[in-house]
Amino acid sequence: MVIDGLQFARKSGELVGRIDGAQLTRLAEIPCQTKEVLFRVVGGANAAGKPSLTVKLIGDMKLVCQRCLAPLLFPLSVETELELSRNLDEIEGADDDIDRVLAAREMNVEDLVEDEVILALPMIPRHAECLSLVVDKKLDAQVEKQVSPFGVLNSLRKRPGRR
Numbered sequence: 001m002v003i004d005g006l007q008f009a010r011k012s013g014e015l016v017g018r019i020d021g022a023q024l025t026r027l028a029e030i031p032c033q034t035k036e037v038l039f040r041v042v043g044g045a046n047a048a049g050k051p052s053l054t055v056k057l058i059g060d061m062k063l064v065c066q067r068c069l070a071p072l073l074f075p076l077s078v079e080t081e082l083e084l085s086r087n088l089d090e091i092e093g094a095d096d097d098i099d100r101v102l103a104a105r106e107m108n109v110e111d112l113v114e115d116e117v118i119l120a121l122p123m124i125p126r127h128a129e130c131l132s133l134v135v136d137k138k139l140d141a142q143v144e145k146q147v148s149p150f151g152v153l154n155s156l157r158k159r160p161g162r163r
């Protein structure tokens, strides 16, 4: 799917669709899995009167918690307004909060959507409370209370004089 950025903005174009998760290979590397991402791209002008694209995304993303390494579900629902810039210098030289993207005659919508999904994900995904760690702690506590066969083995091994 390809759009001519500036023309799409000028004509107030609208594009609605879905991208299969299997196509989102850069996301897979994060790792982030999803069945699909639904998107809506609307062309127009932003508050400054510059040509822009408004990108709305919805998807159920599955990330990996960086604390307990268990799956972490992240419901994605974002809307971003991107000003279309005519050159990279304008994007790099800007020091405001406006998100910009390079306007091109052939802008790949899948790439645009994947870029915006990546930007919308948490930098370091973490559960508010890692359930698996809570369960592990409880199990550890139980094991310590009981005299486990492993505990006995360990104390045998630690007997002075033994090798």
Ligand SMILES: [Zn+2]
Pocket: 065, 066, 067, 068, 069, 070, 126, 127, 129, 130, 131
């Ligand atoms: Zn976790």
